[in-house]
Amino acid sequence: xxxxxxxxxxxxxxxxxxxxxxxxxxxxxxxxxxxxxxxxxxxxxxxxxxxxxxxxxxxxxxxxxxxxxxxxxxxxxxxxxxxxxxxxxxxxxxxxxxxxxxxxxxxxxxxxxxxxxxxxxxxxxxxxxxxxxxxxxxxxxxxxxxxxxxxxxxxxxxxxxxxxxxxxxxxxxxxxxxxxxxxxxxxxxxxxxxxxxxxxxxxxxxxxxxxxxxxxxxxxxxxxxxxxxxxxxxxxxxxxxxxxxxxxxxxxxxxxxxxxxxxxxxxxxxxxxxxxxxxxxxxxxxxxxxxxxxxxxxxxxxxxxxxxxxxxxxxxxxxxxxxxxxxxxxxxxxxxxxxxxxxxxxxxxxxxxxxxxxxxxxxxx
Amino acid sequence: xxxxxxxxxxxxxxxxxxxxxxxxxxxxxxxxxxxxxxxxxxxxxxxxxxxxxxxxxxxxxxxxxx
Numbered sequence: 001x002x003x004x005x006x007x008x009x010x011x012x013x014x015x016x017x018x019x020x021x022x023x024x025x026x027x028x029x030x031x032x033x034x035x036x037x038x039x040x041x042x043x044x045x046x047x048x049x050x051x052x053x054x055x056x057x058x059x060x061x062x063x064x065x066x067x068x069x070x071x072x073x074x075x076x077x078x079x080x081x082x083x084x085x086x087x088x089x090x091x092x093x094x095x096x097x098x099x100x101x102x103x104x105x106x107x108x109x110x111x112x113x114x115x116x117x118x119x120x121x122x123x124x125x126x127x128x129x130x131x132x133x134x135x136x137x138x139x140x141x142x143x144x145x146x147x148x149x150x151x152x153x154x155x156x157x158x159x160x161x162x163x164x165x166x167x168x169x170x171x172x173x174x175x176x177x178x179x180x181x182x183x184x185x186x187x188x189x190x191x192x193x194x195x196x197x198x199x200x201x202x203x204x205x206x207x208x209x210x211x212x213x214x215x216x217x218x219x220x221x222x223x224x225x226x227x228x229x230x231x232x233x234x235x236x237x238x239x240x241x242x243x244x245x246x247x248x249x250x251x252x253x254x255x256x257x258x259x260x261x262x263x264x265x266x267x268x269x270x271x272x273x274x275x276x277x278x279x280x281x282x283x284x285x286x287x288x289x290x291x292x293x294x295x296x297x298x299x300x301x302x303x304x305x306x307x308x309x310x311x312x313x314x315x316x317x318x319x320x321x322x323x324x325x326x327x328x329x330x331x332x333x334x335x336x337x338x339x340x341x342x343x344x345x346x347x348x349x350x351x352x353x354x355x356x357x358x359x360x361x362x363x364x365x
Numbered sequence: 366x367x368x369x370x371x372x373x374x375x376x377x378x379x380x381x382x383x384x385x386x387x388x389x390x391x392x393x394x395x396x397x398x399x400x401x402x403x404x405x406x407x408x409x410x411x412x413x414x415x416x417x418x419x420x421x422x423x424x425x426x427x428x429x430x431x
Contacts, residue, residue, distance in 0.1 A: 220375070298425075347412070
């Protein structure tokens with residue numbers, strides 16, 4: 001106990017010392033905090049270019065290392081140009097007779113001086129053109145799609161060549177695929193109907209898993225931490241659930257009590273029950289999309305904040321400590337990446353199971 | 366306005382922690398009792414933990430935004 005107290009005292013005194021030493025650059029310290037905050041906020045958003053890192057050179061110029069992506073705008077006509085024209089939001093991009101400016105990773109149309117007008121809540125009132133750009137997320141989605149296509153096509157071919165024996169990457173992916181088939185699909189959907197859901201379940205599992213893992217690379221992609229993308233995935237689950245729903249599923253939704261009660265008994269109950277059932281229909285995919293989005297978003301915020309802490313502490317105790325924490329959280333995030341893909345697939349399978357259930361034992365209720 | 370938010374976020378984390386902790390603990394007990402049902406218990410545990418986590422995150426975002 002005394003040792004811990006001593007250690008704590010040592011650490012606080014050291015951090016105090018660090019502060020004192022940095023007293024003259026206190027203002028800069030505050031700058032670093034806002035800069036890190038802006039950096040994290042920027043990272044969480046989709047962007048029009050890949051930025052690996054940025055630094056300030058000897059003359060005080062900010063240099064960005066990365067590569068630009070094409071910008072495709074529809075604004076009274078098609079505009080197509082490279083995002084390097086924006087210079088990371090520092091300059092205006094001219095296309096035709098119109099000027100565009102990046103503001104918080106969103107493109108706004110401005111006049112030739114690049115004025116951005118704000119309303120009372122500090123939101124820009126400039127016109128936002130329809131943005132069909134190849135952003136970071138779009139590139140990563142296409143890349144992951146191609147990767148999955150190539151990977152699993154070549155796996156399928158190698159099975160044909162080797163008489164159904166896994167080789168190479170197949171040795172890694174075969175148990176995963178079998179696990180999804182046997183422990184997710186078969187046990188939740190049922191022996192008879194699981195097969196038609198397998199393509200969707202496998203695709204969504206590997207799609208989410210790969211994108212989660214890419215999110216941990218230094219390319220700074222945050223695809224599954226984007227609520228639009230998780231919404232699209234959850235809507236797919238929602239549509240498949242309801243379009244493959246059997247008669248029993250819909251009957252359970254609108255007539256949950258069945259023949260166990262005369263209609264005048266059911267009526268007052270159904271005033272409450274059916275709205276709840278209908279609400280549940282939408283809450284299920286909603287919780288799916290919020291879970292994936294929030295988990296990935298939170299993970300990225302925590303890792304980035306801990307990395308940012310290293311630059312805030314700038315001493316021999318705080319910085320290694322936050323480095324260690326960032327390292328540990330990164331390891332946990334590798335687990336979370338897999339876990340979230342698993343949970344999404346698992347719950348999708350569970351909902352499919354509910355929808356495709358057929359009551360052979362209806363009398364037993 | 367910041368302090369109520371921080372307190373609220375703390376309360377959410379306490380609630381979610383207690384919830385997931387209980388699930389984990391009970392699952393451990395169940396596995397100790399019936400080690401052969403390990404797989405099934407683990408699956409059920411993860412699902413329920415994910416449900417609580419989802420609600421917890423939704424609440425956390427509600428405290429962060431607005």
